[in-house]
Amino acid sequence: MLTQHIIRTAVEAALAEDAPYGDITCETTIPADETGTASLTAREDGVMSGVDVFAAAFHAQNPAIEVTSAIADGERFHKGQSLATVAGPVRDLLTAERVALNFTQRMSGIAMMTAAFVAAVDAIYEGGFETRSGMHVARPRRYPRTRIVDTRKTTPGLRPFEKYAVVCGGGHNHRYGLSDAVMLKDNHLAALAARGIDLAGAILHVREQVGHTTHIEVEVDSLGQIPAVLEGGADTIMLDNFTLDDTRRGVELIAGRAIVEASGNMSLDRVAAVAATGVDVISVGALTHSVRSIDLGLDWQGR
The missing domain is CATH 3.20.20.70 (Aldolase class I)
Structure with a gap:
């Protein structure tokens, strides 16, 4: 069972693996007080999986980041569709980006392949x-x-x-x-x-x-x-x-x-x-x- 504890433990470990001593790119290029917004966008058709995991990756980096989902797990999406938005400190958004995507991309790939077999x-x-x-x-x-x-x-x-x-x-x-x-x-x-x-x-x-x-x-x-x-x-x-x-x-x-x-x-x-x-x-x-x-x-x- 995928519990909140399992999700939190995994994303924290992934963030620690990706930026064990901080994100030197963001720290040397982005002002600490700069904020921004980004959209999770589908580059191809698929089946969603990992909405909570995507959000948890950003919240583990900074609890103040706002994550708004536009789709639920198990729903199909189409190329070009906006699936979620994130807003908050730019440094934290960019630091958590890859971890959030790695989880969600793989989980959605599994969901899509499973849906093809079921169909x-x-x-x-x-x-x-x-x-x-x-x-x-x-x-x-x-x-x-x-x-x-x-x-x-x-x-x-x-x-x-x-x-x-x-x-x-x-x-x-x-x-x-x-x-x-x-x-x-x-x-x-x-x-x-x-x-x-x-x-x-x-x-x-x-x-x-x-x-x-x-x-x-x-x-x-x-x-x-x-x-x-x-x-x-x-x-x-x-x-x-x-x-x-x-x-x-x-x-x-x-x-x-x-x-x-x-x-x-x-x-x-x-x-x-x-x-x-x-x-x-x-x-x-x-x-x-x-x-x-x-x-x-x-x-x-x-x-």
């Missing part, structure tokens, strides 16, 4: 669950539409910001971290197998040790593993790098007895076809590890 999935349901472009569209069992979710492939230290941005783009969050849920992957299963514990037994072994509210997910890389995972009682089964045909077979085999997640090298070109197999969730690491920041700028308006 690609939503498009297959238009006109009902019929054949679309020669492709049968199956309904997911757990949700009205297949969900796009993020992963733990985030920038170290910035996970709360990046996962929040995914939600701004219409996506959902996977587990926040290792403490949130059990996720048995190939190496975990190999380690258990070395102790003589089979796949179904591994899940039961975990279930015996955790609380009843703890969610258990298991990653599989073949259809042959699914019966044992179902026998063990997994809550979610992740189909890792499955073909479309095998994904469809996996959904049919699981038959609603667990949440079905598809994962592995998910692209915008492929995601609609994967959703059409009827999986409940598609996890996309690219939302946070391969995103391009949206181009935003702070345009000077003078005194």
